[in-house]
Structures are given as structure tokens and as C-alpha cells.
Amino acid sequence: MRIIDQAEMRRQQQYSEQVSNCLTAFRAETGFSRRFWTQTFGCQLNENDGEKIAGQLTEMGYLPAEEIREADIIVLNTCSVREHADDRLFGHLGHMKKLKKDKPDLLIIVCGCMMKQPEHVTRIEQHYRYVDIVFGPQDIHRLPELLYHRLTEEKKQYLVGDEDTLAEGLPVRRVRHYRALCSIMFGCNNFCTYCIVPYTRGRERSRTPQNILDELRQLKESGYREVMLLGQNVNSYGRDRQADQDGDFSRIQDFADLLEHAADIGFYRVRFMTSHPKDISTKLLQVIARHSNIERHLHLPLQSGSNRVLRLMNRQYTRGQYLVIVRQARQLIPDLAVTTDLIVGFPGETEEDFADTLDLMRQVRFTNAFTFLYSKRSGTPAADMPDQVEGQVMHRRFNELVDLQNEHALQSNQQWLGQVVDVLVEGASRKEEQIFSGRTSQNHLVNFTIEPAKLPGRFLRADGLIDGAALEGSIARIRISESKTFSLGGALEGWQA
Ligand code: SAH
Numbered sequence: 001m002r003i004i005d006q007a008e009m010r011r012q013q014q015y016s017e018q019v020s021n022c023l024t025a026f027r028a029e030t031g032f033s034r035r036f037w038t039q040t041f042g043c044q045l046n047e048n049d050g051e052k053i054a055g056q057l058t059e060m061g062y063l064p065a066e067e068i069r070e071a072d073i074i075v076l077n078t079c080s081v082r083e084h085a086d087d088r089l090f091g092h093l094g095h096m097k098k099l100k101k102d103k104p105d106l107l108i109i110v111c112g113c114m115m116k117q118p119e120h121v122t123r124i125e126q127h128y129r130y131v132d133i134v135f136g137p138q139d140i141h142r143l144p145e146l147l148y149h150r151l152t153e154e155k156k157q158y159l160v161g162d163e164d165t166l167a168e169g170l171p172v173r174r175v176r177h178y179r180a181l182c183s184i185m186f187g188c189n190n191f192c193t194y195c196i197v198p199y200t201r202g203r204e205r206s207r208t209p210q211n212i213l214d215e216l217r218q219l220k221e222s223g224y225r226e227v228m229l230l231g232q233n234v235n236s237y238g239r240d241r242q243a244d245q246d247g248d249f250s251r252i253q254d255f256a257d258l259l260e261h262a263a264d265i266g267f268y269r270v271r272f273m274t275s276h277p278k279d280i281s282t283k284l285l286q287v288i289a290r291h292s293n294i295e296r297h298l299h300l301p302l303q304s305g306s307n308r309v310l311r312l313m314n315r316q317y318t319r320g321q322y323l324v325i326v327r328q329a330r331q332l333i334p335d336l337a338v339t340t341d342l343i344v345g346f347p348g349e350t351e352e353d354f355a356d357t358l359d360l361m362r363q364v365r366f367t368n369a370f371t372f373l374y375s376k377r378s379g380t381p382a383a384d385m386p387d388q389v390e391g392q393v394m395h396r397r398f399n400e401l402v403d404l405q406n407e408h409a410l411q412s413n414q415q416w417l418g419q420v421v422d423v424l425v426e427g428a429s430r431k432e433e434q435i436f437s438g439r440t441s442q443n444h445l446v447n448f449t450i451e452p453a454k455l456p457g458r459f460l461r462a463d464g465l466i467d468g469a470a471l472e473g474s475i476a477r478i479r480i481s482e483s484k485t486f487s488l489g490g491a492l493e494g495w496q497a
């Protein structure tokens with residue numbers, strides 16, 4: 001791992017100022033400001049990276065574009081976790097060609113996980129020659145330098161270095177003003193045999209507790225209600241830096257400690273993901289149980305219910321161990337919602353293996369599950385495994401699994417009928433219909449209606465309708481009167497600004 005030192009950050013800062021000067025000169029000459037548009041694919045860690053890219057562009061003096069056509073810089077922050085994600089990038093890039101034709105000085109930047117795979121970079125070099133800048137997730141802090149060179153040298157800038165870096169202090173332009181994402185670590189050491197992430201994101205690097213907690217305190221001060229701590233496997237947080245004596249590692253040794261400190265800062269709610277079952281500790285569950293502002297939700301990817309497949313996947317737990325964790329978690333935290341990720345059609349998965357997955361699902365009863373068709377990722381061990389499952393079989397199993405999960409989700413949601421829950425309001429769910437939405441501590445989506453009389457006048461627009469955007473980030477008390485497979489429905493009972 002290379003911690004990006006202050007000298008390097010200052011160097012980038014100088015590039016940033018030089019780009020800023022270019023923009024000022026352009027504005028003086030033309031009267032126009034340059035604008036950017038970013039689009040991020042994939043997980044929340046990537047979303048947080050996208051926010052850092054937008055943060056840097058803003059610091060350099062670019063303004064956000066209202067729509068893509070208005071942009072002078074387009075950033076596509078890619079994901080490579082499944083084949084579908086790759087396809088989407090090339091679809092988007094196809095459309096860019098016309099935009100670039102209409103506006104020759106438009107800059108196109110492609111970054112994110114796909115750019116750590118040489119075959120994609122080569123494809124871009126050969127077939128999408130209008131892409132100006134390419135870099136991987138480990139090089140986000142070098143955006144000012146790349147941009148400066150591209151603007152002043154008329155030369156494409158492709159950077160696909162293979163160092164695992166850790167950069168602190170990048171500016172962040174957050175997507176929301178009430179919920180903040182906070183990446184606490186980067187990379188992954190687990191090498192699940194189907195997964196590309198360890199290759200695109202490199203080895204695990206934990207930020208220091210000091211840096212994380214400083215960021216969280218600032219977020220609290222600027223009014224954030226909710227924070228989400230992110231890592232590919234938050235439960236191994238700190239393990240890579242146990243020998244470090246600085247940065248508070250001697251006081252805060254693992255994720256349970258960090259989560260407890262985060263909760264003590266006083267956010268309305270602290271969320272976290274993802275937890276790998278092999279690294280869950282009783283200590284972590286106890287911390288959650290002790291702090292009512294930590295979400296009552298554990299996302300615990302199972303992937304498969306078959307011990308044989310779990311072994312082939314290199315997941316390092318058995319179905320028995322998984323069940324023990326879920327039972328213990330529910331015992332310690334009675335109102336806990338357990339959600340998961342499942343993969344159907346891993347190479348060699350037999351009908352019996354698949355039946356084991358359905359059986360385990362019946363035993364656990366997940367509140368919600370993200371279900372995926374296995375997608376072959378070249379370079380991963382599973383891509384070369386024998387007995388790749390045929391498409392038709394895979395789809396049949398997938399449908400069966402989704403049907404069962406939907407049954408469980410509906411039953412789980414029915415338990416909430418008649419209850420009163422608190423949600424963090426995310427705004428209007430459908431613009432003109434006056435239906436609003438928010439999420440509970442269990443991460444349930446709740447759609448609700450409001451009698452205007454129950455709100456102070458400042459939340460009403462001139463036409464008497466409620467301004468959904470003004471409600472974002474408030475806490476609403478909702479009586480649940482409807483339960484569907486993917487959401488709950490109800491009406492506002494009480495409200496807190
Ligand atoms: N680090 C997280 C998940 C990262 S990817 C964890 O281990 O839980 C999110 C999910 O995508 C995974 O949990 C897995 O279910 C799915 N996934 C990853 N690689 C996949 C592949 N090659 N095909 C299908 N699904 C995949």
C-alpha cells in the first residue's frame with residue numbers, strides 16, 4: 001500500500017489551481033463557465049468515488065451540468081462486477097461519439113473498476129478513440145494532473161497504474177445533504193472465486209480511525225442525519241494496519257470499536273456495509289445491540305446455501321456457521337432485519353446444491369435479497385471451472401429463487417401492519433402525486449401520504465401542495481397500513497424537522 005503523502009497532494013493541488021486558471025481565462029474570453037456531468041455505476045464505494053471526482057472538479061472551478069448535453073466534461077465511473085455492467089459502458093460510449101462530434105472540445109473521462117482490466121482499456125484505445133482520459137480507482141487523486149495535461153497538451157491521458165493507494169483529504173461533492181457515504185477502507189483480500197473486485201480494487205487498505213472519525217464529526221456538524229460506513233468487508237477493518245501505533249489504531253482496533261465511536265458522535269442513524277459472514281464477531285453484534293442509532297439491519301451476503309458450492313466459491317464459512325450467526329444476531333438484536341446477496345448458477349451448481357440454497361432461505365427468511373445470475377469474469381478462478389451452468393437452467397433456478405424470496409419478503413413486511421415506525425425522509429416518491437418515501441432503521445422502504453395540516457406552512461408550496469424536496473432529511477413517524485413485497489405504505493402521524 002502507498003499512502004499518498006502531503007507532498008503528492010500539494011502537487012495535485014498545484015495542478016488543480018492551474019486548471020482553475022485555464023477555466024478563468026476561458027470564462028473571461030467567452031463569458032461561459034465549464035460544466036461537468038458524472039455518471040457512476042456499481043456499488044456505494046464507487047458512488048463515493050464519484051462524489052470525490054465531482055468534488056475535485058468543483059474545486060477546480062467546474063460547475064455541475066443540469067443535463068448531459070450541457071456538459072464540457074463527461075465522467076463515466078464504471079463497474080465490472082457482472083457482464084451486464086461492462087455492456088452498459090460500451091453502450092454509453094457509443095452515444096458519446098455524437099456528443100463529441102457536436103462539441104469537439106468536450107472531454108470524455110472513463111474511470112472506475114473496468115479501467116483496471118487491460119482488455120477494456122485496449123478496447124477503448126482501439127475503438128473509442130474519442131475518450132480523452134482513463135484512470136483506475138487507485139488513481140482518483142491524480143485527476144487534476146491528468147486534466148491539466150489533457151487541456152494543455154492536446155494528448156490523451158491514460159493511466160492504469162497498479163499501485164494500491166490510500167489518499168486522504170480529497171474534496172467530496174455529496175449526492176445527498178442528509179445521508180453521507182464514508183468509505184472506511186478500500187480493496188478486498190478475500191478472492192471469492194467468482195469476483196473481480198480484488199483485481200480491480202487491490203488489497204485491503206484501512207483508513208486510520210482518526211481520519212474517519214474526523215470526517216464523521218465534520219459531517220455531523222454540517223447537519224448530516226445519517227452516515228453509511230463502507231467497505232467490501234467492513235468486518236476486517238484495521239487488520240492490515242494492526243502494527244500501526246499512530247492514527248488511533250491502538251485505541252480502536254477493529255470495526256466493532258469504530259462503529260461504536262461512530263455511533264457516539266450522535267447521528268440519527270449509522271449504517272454500514274458489507275459484512276462478510278466469516279468475519280462477523282459477537283462483539284460487533286453487541287455494539288449494535290447497545291446503540292439504538294445503529295441500524296437494525298445486517299446485510300450478510302450468503303451467495304449459496306450449499307457447503308460444496310461455498311467451498312468452491314472460497315467463502316470460508318459453512319451453511320451451519322451462517323445459521324449460527326443469524327440466530328445469535330437475532331437473539332441479541334430482536335428487531336433486526338437480515339438481508340443478503342445470492343448467486344444462482346455458479347459453475348458446478350447441481351439441483352441438489354440449489355435445493356440447499358432454497359432450504360437455507362426457508363430457515364433464515366431474509367427480509368430482502370439481491371439475487372444475481374452468475375456472470376463469468378475473465379481472470380477469476382471460477383471462469384475456468386468445469387461444468388458452467390447452462391443459461392436455461394440458470395434462469396429457471398433464478399426464477400424459483402426470486403419467487404421464494406418474494407414470498408418471504410411479503411410475509412416479513414406483513415408483520416409491520418398497524419405498527420408505527422420512524423423513517424428518514426428521502427423526498428417525494430412520485431412528483432405530483434404527493435406520495436413521499438423514507439427508510440426505517442431496518443432499511444425498509446416506506447411510502448406515505450401526509451395531510452397538509454400536519455406540517456408547518458413553510459413546507460407547503462404556493463399551490464397548497466407539499467414540497468417534497470424541503471422534507472428530505474426530516475424524520476417522520478408513520479403508521480403502516482399497507483405491506484407489499486418491496487415496500488410498506490402508510491400515513492404521517494408525527495413529524496420532526
Ligand atoms: N464485498 C461484498 C460484495 C461485493 S459485489 C460482499 O462480499 O458481500 C456485490 C455482490 O455481487 C456479491 O455479493 C455477489 O452476490 C455479486 N457478484 C459478485 N461477483 C459476481 C459474479 N461474477 N456473478 C454474479 N454475481 C456476482
Ligand code: SF4
Pocket residue numbers: 188189190191192195196197198232233276
Ligand atoms: Fe468480492 Fe468476495 Fe471481496 Fe465481496 S468479499 S468483494 S464478493 S471477493
Ligand code: F3S
Pocket residue numbers: 041042043044045046078079080081112113196197200201
Ligand atoms: Fe463494481 Fe467495482 Fe463496486 S466492480 S461493485 S464498482 S468495487
